[in-house]
Amino acid sequence: EFAWTDSAYTCNSRTVPVHKEPASFHPENAIFDKTLSRLRVRSEHCMGLLKGRFQCLRGLRLQIRNNEDHVAACRWITICIILHNFLIEVEGSDIDFTPLNMHGRAEETEDGVDLNAVSWDGDDDDALRRQLVAEIVAFKS
Numbered sequence: 401e402f403a404w405t406d407s408a409y410t411c412n413s414r415t416v417p418v419h420k421e422p423a424s425f426h427p428e429n430a431i432f433d434k435t436l437s438r439l440r441v442r443s444e445h446c447m448g449l450l451k452g453r454f455q456c457l458r459g460l461r462l463q464i465r466n467n468e469d470h471v472a473a474c475r476w477i478t479i480c481i482i483l484h485n486f487l488i489e490v491e492g493s494d495i496d497f498t499p500l501n502m503h504g505r506a507e508e509t510e511d512g513v514d515l516n517a518v519s520w521d522g523d524d525d526d527a528l529r530r531q532l533v534a535e536i537v538a539f540k541s
Contacts, residue, residue, distance in 0.1 A: 402528065404440050412525040416532060431540055432533040453487075454480040 405417040407424075418424065418433040451457045457480055462473045 428537045432536050
């Protein structure tokens with residue numbers, strides 16, 4: 401449906417970023433931003449672990465031209481996730497991984513990932529984020 405992003409991205413139907421100042425100072429937005437930041441850090445650590453263990457995921461060289469190509473890319477990634485979980489089960493979870501050092505921003509740039517914001521026009525791009533802020537604040541209360 402959408403991707404959680406940092407404040408460098410615009411808010412639209414495909415990306416939900418944390419708030420920029422001064423909106424980030426509003427108490428409800430601060431709760432949302434802190435929750436989202438924790439989620440993003442965990443997700444980035446997970447991707448770092450996967451890319452560190454399976455070099456084939458670094459700059460996955462699949463052209464996605466149609467639905468079949470998309471399914472193939474998803475299968476490739478899913479297989480790596482399954483193998484990763486299997487290895488954790490077999491080897492134990494005490495593997496000495498340092499997620500932040502395994503695959504970070506420099507490696508993403510090296511892989512050819514465009515880290516610049518992409519924007520799509522929409523009628524009310526912030527509506528989804530407002531709804532999510534309300535849901536997270538209600539959950540945390």
